[in-house]
Amino acid sequence: MTILISLAWLIIVLVKRVPNPVAVLVYAGLSYALFAILLSGILSPILDGKLQGPLTNPIAFISVLTVNALWGLVVGGIAAALPKRK
Numbered sequence: 453m454t455i456l457i458s459l460a461w462l463i464i465v466l467v468k469r470v471p472n473p474v475a476v477l478v479y480a481g482l483s484y485a486l487f488a489i490l491l492s493g494i495l496s497p498i499l500d501g502k503l504q505g506p507l508t509n510p511i512a513f514i515s516v517l518t519v520n521a522l523w524g525l526v527v528g529g530i531a532a533a534l535p536k537r538k
């Protein structure tokens with residue numbers, strides 16, 4: 453799934469010719485992380501009967517945000533390095 457999401461991000465910023473793909477994809481990574489954390493907070497009590505995941509551990513919360521921001525930075529760097537089509 454990570455590869456598919458990354459390809460989708462890459463294709464979108466290339467097709468839309470985003471002027472600063474690095475910043476856009478870092479924000480996309482942070483948005484993805486927040487959505488995943490919130491979804492985990494909603495679904496874990498329903499599925500397991502108790503709250504689990506990043507919301508219960510501050511280090512995990514920060515690491516999810518950091519990893520996803522870094523992943524957006526990597527994909528944004530790839531997008532910025534690719535030659536621009538006219």
